[in-house]
Amino acid sequence: MDFFTAQDNARRKTGRLVVLLVLAVLALIVVTTLAIAVAFYLMGDQSTAQADLSAQGMLSALSIELVFGVAIGVLAVVVLGGLFKRSQLGRGGRAVAEALGGREINLNTRDADERRILNVVEEMAIASGTPVPSVYVLEEESINAFAAGYQTNDAVIGITRGTIRNLNRDELQGVVAHEFSHILHGDMRLNMRLISILHGILIIGFLGGMLLRSMRFRRVGGGGKRDNSGAIILALGAALMVIGYAGTFFGNLIKSAVSRQREYLADASAVQFTRNPEGIGNALVKIGSHTLGSHLQATQAAEFSHLFFGQGVRQGFSQIMATHPPVKERIKRVMPDWDGRFEATWPKQPDETDAPDSLDSDERSAAGHRFGSGAEPGTQAAVLTAASAQTAIGSMGQPDQRHLAQARATLGALPEQIRTAAHEPYAARALMHALLLSEDKATRKHQLEVLQQAAQPDVYQALMDYGPDVLKLDVALRLPLIELALPALRSLSMPQAQHFRICMERLIEADGQVSLFEWTLYQLLLNNLSEQGSGPSSLKLNDLQRECQMLLTVLAAAGQDDPDEISAALNAAESELPFSLTAIEDISDMRALSLAVERLRRLKPLHKPALLLAMARCIEHSGRILPAEAELFRAMSDILDCPMPPLLSEEA
Known part of the structure; x- marks a missing residue:
């Protein structure tokens, strides 16, 4: 399944989720109405209640007013409960990770396990074209992981201590690739919405539990013959307990309906990404053989159970309600020759972990050769052609081993001091400032004077330390450097982030x-x-002709100054669009470009491929793509919420 079809399917599944929610709410209204009718009946004349305890007698308490009142009440509880949970999760994946007891891994950690998982996540992110997500570790010895967030800019990867201790690098790659599949295919956002929706349904059950617990402070029948309050509370408590079970039932049913098939697809995507079925397959085998399996002890694990890599909570007697397929079935799908045996494994001790994960000298040498190490800034050894852009578009959402190898080469080509600096909040800001420094000495001197007056002293000093190295970077390394610095920049406090933005401006x-x-x-x-966010994805390509013309004219003019060449680039792009293109004369207004791109981000998923193909035609019409054009093409795609893998040379 390609990236855009997967995104469209996730969008459609949101609609189906609403249908399931409506059905669950209707069922809860029926159950709640019946429960309250019985309670009202028992609250009435006791002699009448004792005389007729038949179903017909109890149903006599029903009325239009009661049904209408209960429906309004249930809807109010569900909606308010959902909105409350949505506000709790407003910070995206970080809120989920912290609710589960996770701790964000320090980007410059000295822990070998943590360093290895950070390196794997960075490679996967750069290979898939997504921003590098923050990584949280849960101090649990079971083997599990999750991806959480509404979009790529607030996504996090969560992983248990048992996972990074017990899995080798190939197995970690398989697990992380599985989670990146959820990020790329829209499952992550769908799962987050599901949490809020289900909270609204389950909150009625929470209220029932509160009433039941309150019975401990009441004496049934202790206030005389006419005091039946204990019986009323007993009846209401029992009724709401039934409602609570009903809410849990419908909640688990919806989770199962939404998530189980997506796990199979994510497993398949992980195999395609790594080209190594044994990686994710053996990770699943270790879950089956591990003494603790994939079960989590966190108190809120059940609420987030559909996010996990493996079954996070015990599923009870019914596989129908399980949020994940059986481990054996998942293993058989990725490793058909598996013999079906699990060998018991125990949690490793800290001193049994692998050596720190890093690139060796041969890998760094190969990376330097690929990116023209020692050449003039802006040069690149690999030659990008028209096929490079087409392949990148086709690989969106489903990168493969070639992109992973390219990501390793990219990280290897970055100077060690620059890569380390990207992990530190002060230095990461300095690196972004350095990318804006002009090659003209006089202009650069003026920029530094302006920044010295505005920036924090530590940030300015870091700029002076790393600026010369950043100016020498190959053009093809600038976008990966930005992606690498994003986790550190996300850790900034609100005042720090606002000040950073002012300095950039x-x-x-x-x-x-x-x-x-x-x-x-x-x-x-x-x-x-x-x-x-950018708002709902509801616009069609034909509605945005002016915006397309603006973006494509800017893209065409970025590669050449000759008006005839610009016109030729637009003519090439026009072949992919349902309308003709006319060059826009004034493209210097960056505010107008910002507004155009903001509208283009709201294109329906299945309308974005045509725009990306038109962008590709625009930069490839001469038969060769310059590194700066490739960088701009991928950056524009990222801004349009279309994460694009690195462009590959013909050799790759």
């Missing part, structure tokens, strides 16, 4: 004009560090 405005690269970098950071 002053740097951009220092020379009195906004270049396309400056605009792109600023938009990328804004898109990935802001909590605001």
Whole structure:
């Protein structure tokens, strides 16, 4: 399944989720109405209640007013409960990870286990074209993981201590690739919405439990013959307990209906990503053989059970309600030759872990050769052609081993001091500032003077330390550096983030004009560090002709100055669109471009491929794609919420 079809399916599943919610609420209204009718009947004349305890007698307490009142009450509880949970999860994946007791891993950790999982996540993110997510560790010895968040800019990967201690690197890659599949295919956002919706349903059961617990402070029949309050509370408590079980039943049914098939698809995507079925297959075998399995002890594990890599809570007697398929079935699908045996494994002790994960000298040498180490800035050894852009679009949401190898080479080509600096909040800000420094010495001097007045002293000093190395970076390494720095930048407090944004704006405005690269970098950071979404994806391509013309004219002019060449690039792009293109004369207004891109982000998923293909035609019409054009193409795709893997050379 390609990226856009998967996104569209996830969007449609949201609609089906609403249908399931409506059915569950209707069922709860029926159960609640009957329960309250019985309670009212018992609250009435006791002699009458004792005389007629038949179903017909109890149903006589029903009325239109009662049904209407209960329906309003249930709807209010479900809606308010859902909105309350949505506000609790407003921070995206971080809120889920912290609710489960997770701790964010320090990006410069010295722990070998933690360093290994961070490296695996960084490789997977760069290979898939997504921002590097923050990683949280849950101090549990079972083997499990999860991805949580509403979109890629607030996504986190959570992983248990038992996972990173007991799995080798290939197995960790399989698990992380599985979680990235959930991020790329829209499952993560769907799962987050499911949490809020189910909370609204289950809260009625929570209220029933509160009433039952309150009975401990009441004496049934202790207030005389006419005091039947204890019996009433008993009846209401029992009724709401039934409602609670009903809510739990419907909640688990919805979870099962939404999540089980997605687990099979994520397993298959992990195999395609890593080209190593034994990686994820053996990880599942270790879950089956581990003494603790994949079960979590966290108190809120049941609420988030559909997010996990493995069955996070004990499923009870019915497999129908399980949020995950049986482990044996999952293993057989990825490793058909598996013999079906589990060998018991025990949690490793800390001193039994693998050696720290890092690139050896041969890998760094190969990476340096691939990216033209020692060459002039802006050069790249690999030659990108028209096929490179087409392959990248086709690989969106389903990158493979070639992209993973390219990601390793990219990380290996980054100087060690730059890669380490990207993990530290002060230095990460300095690296982003350095990317904006002009190659013209006079302009750069003025930019530094402006920044010295605005930036924090530690950030400015880091800029002076790392700026010269950043200026020498190959063009193809700039976008990966931005992606690598995002977790550190997300850790900034709100005042720090606002100050960072002001400094970026002053740097951009220092020379009195906004270049396309400056605009792109600023938009990328804004898109990935802001909590605001782009709104519903409901627009069609034909509705955005003017916006397409603006974006494609800017893209065409980025690669050449000759008006005839720009026109040729637009003509090539026009072949992928349902309308003709006319070059826009004034493309210097970056605010207009920002507004155009914001509208284009709201395209329906199945309408975005045509725009991306038009963008590819625009940069490849000459038969060769320059590294700067490739960088701009991928950055624009990221801004449009279409994470694109690295462009591969013909050799790759």
